[in-house]
Amino acid sequence: MAMTIHVDIASAEEEIHSGPATVVYAPAEMGEVGIYPRHAPMLSRLRPGEVRVETPAGEELFFFVSGGLLEVQPHVVTVLADTAIRATDLDEAAALAAQKHAEQEMKDRGSEMDYAKAKAELVQAAAQLRAIQKLRKRGRG
């Protein structure tokens, strides 16, 4: 049997592939790399592109990754894939949006607050009503 290397491809949301391979090609930051069994330990960023896995049965599997990390150990290759396209400025925009939303929500506390207060009062009134009803029933029985 030919020498094989174990490949795990996982994204934060799910495991995409797991199984043996004879060779794995991945779009590393500095150019595409081909990994055969007993490769030296390596850690690299991935560019958006294609991960190719050649299985011992001779099949070729393709997986698209939009970035992420590649970890290589002599007998295990792990691809930690991003599910979304990540770029620093995109992340920055998302962070700004999250911050702005929070500030906005904190500012217009008025209406929301009244609603919460009214709701609390309603719950209290309902509880009182129930207590009264129970007392009445007991008084009768």
Added chain:
Amino acid sequence: MAGGKEIRTKIKSIQNTQKITKAMEMVAASKMRRAQARMQAARPYAQKMRNVVAHLAHAHPEYKHPFVVEREAKRVGFVVVSTDRGLCGGLNVNLFRTVVLAMEEWRNKGAELDLATIGTKALGFFKRLGGNVISKASHLGDAPAVTDLIGAIKVMLDAYEDGQLDRLFLVHNDFVNTMIQKPVTLQLLPLPPSDEAELRHHWDYLYEPDSKDVLDVLLTRYIESLVYQGVVENLACEQAARMVAMKAASDNAGNLIDELQLVYNKARQAAITQEISEIVSGAAAV
């Protein structure tokens, strides 16, 4: 004694409520199964990430990433994972109690507090209580994506890197089983040192392009995956808690209906008895 018709209307209305709570219970049950599957699906990534990070901590001692360095805690951040909707029993309340207690503890130590809220309930709670919410994410739906969380997390990570935060905690509900959900607090930053046994031989990775860049990306992804894991787990908790709460509501409605039915029957019988005695006494008087 209340009239028969009023009691009947009341029974009817409770039956309608019961129908709704039963439906919600069943919906929550099926959503819970899916949420649990999602929780399982997210585990391999987090597990592998943890392995790599643990490896790095041993293999690469000379470079200290800011995420690993311990500083004096002057300002503490909390990422609070709550649900978007209510009607899930005491799930959120228990969680908030944990958060408030932890916050109190830090405040007593003289630390200031910042919050990132995930889910509308946490935002609403801290709006009422008063808390410095610096980022938020909400309306994640039943299948949250990591993309929805990136922004909220990045605000906290940036604050940490700038030295505005000295500690970062994640608070979410842990899915023990369908009946039990436990609020847990997890320290995200600085990354707690792994307690795994010393590696047998010393080796290092080849880094591409260089170790600092790779570590940056890796640690950010790691934190994100931890938060994502918390969110997915909290979702499973939400559905489980809702299922249990709705089951209790349906049972209560059943009890109420039984009680009212009894009252109704009594009232009906009393009315009949009264009618008969009136007729009898009327006939006797003739």
